[in-house]
Amino acid sequence: MEIKRHEQEKILSHAVEYGNTVYLAGIVAKDLTRGVKGQTEEILGEIDRLLAIAGSNKSRILSATIWLTDIRNRPAMNEAWSAWIDTRNLPARACVEAKLADPGMLVEIALVAAK
Amino acid sequence: MEIKRHEQEKILSHAVEYGNTVYLAGIVAKDLTRGVKGQTEEILGEIDRLLAIAGSNKSRILSATIWLTDIRNRPAMNEAWSAWIDTRNLPARACVEAKLADPGMLVEIALVAAK
C-alpha cells in the first residue's frame, strides 16, 4: 500500500496516509498566549486542515490521544472538543497529563483517522 | 471501508471498528475504592466486553498503551495483566506514568486489536 507524507519538516510529517488510514502528528497551538480552550480551538482547526489535505475529515476520526499539561484543564479542553466534534461520529479517545515540548503549550492532540 | 462506533457518549466512543481493526478508548475503572490491581482487573473485564461487541477478543490485541498515575504500581498492574492476557498472543505494549482524569483513577488502558 502507498504511503503519502504531508508537510514534512526536519523531524516529522504532520500527516501520513497509508492506504485508507491517516496518522496525524501531535498537534500543538502556535499562539501560546491563549488559554487551554483557545489553544484547543486552534489545534482542532489545524486538525481540520490536515485531515482535509489527507482526504479525511473529523467525522472519520477513529482514535485520538490528548495530552494536557494540567489534567485539571480537562473541562476547558472538553468545551472546545464538544463544540467541534461530530457528535454522531465520536472517536475512541484517551486524555492524560503530560508536560509538553514548550512550557507554554497546554494541550497536544494526536489522532488516527479513516479516509 | 466501513466505520462502526460503539457506545458513543457525549465526547467519545468506547470502541470503533474500521475494516478489520478495532480501536478502544482509554478505559478506566468505575470503582475507585479498589487498588491498582483491582482497578486493572475491572478495566480488563471491560476490555473483554468491548472487544466482544466489536467482534474481537484478547487473543487478537495488537498494541496496548497503559498509563499509571504512579509508575511504581507497575508490578501490581502486571499481576492483573499477566493473569488475564493470552500468553501465546501477546500484544506490543507501552506503559508510562501519567495523571488521569480523576485523582482516584490509578490506571488507564487503551488498545488496538484485530477482528
Add this chain to the structure above:
Amino acid sequence: MEIKRHEQEKILSHAVEYGNTVYLAGIVAKDLTRGVKGQTEEILGEIDRLLAIAGSNKSRILSATIWLTDIRNRPAMNEAWSAWIDTRNLPARACVEAKLADPGMLVEIALVAAK
C-alpha cells in the same frame, strides 16, 4: 488478516505484524549508564532490528510516540533522531514527558510502521 507476533516475552511482544501494518512495543535502552542521546541511539538501533524482523524499515514508519522522563532532554533525543531518521520519509510524531518503568530509563519510543 494474519497476525504475526515477534519476540514474545511474558507480558508483551516486541513487534506485532497485522496484514501490512507493524506495531512495535515501547522500546527502552538496556544500557542505562548512557545519557539521553546514547539511550536514544540504542533504542533506534533496536527499532531497526525489530522492523527488519517484521519486514519493514525506518523509511516505512507511519507514526511514533516518544516519552522523555524530562522534556528538557528533547534536543538531545532529537540529535540522535535526526541523525537516524530517513529525512525523505518522516513519520507523524508526538513527544511528551512521562516517568518510565525504571528511574534510569530516560526515553522510550513506540511506533507503527508499514511493511
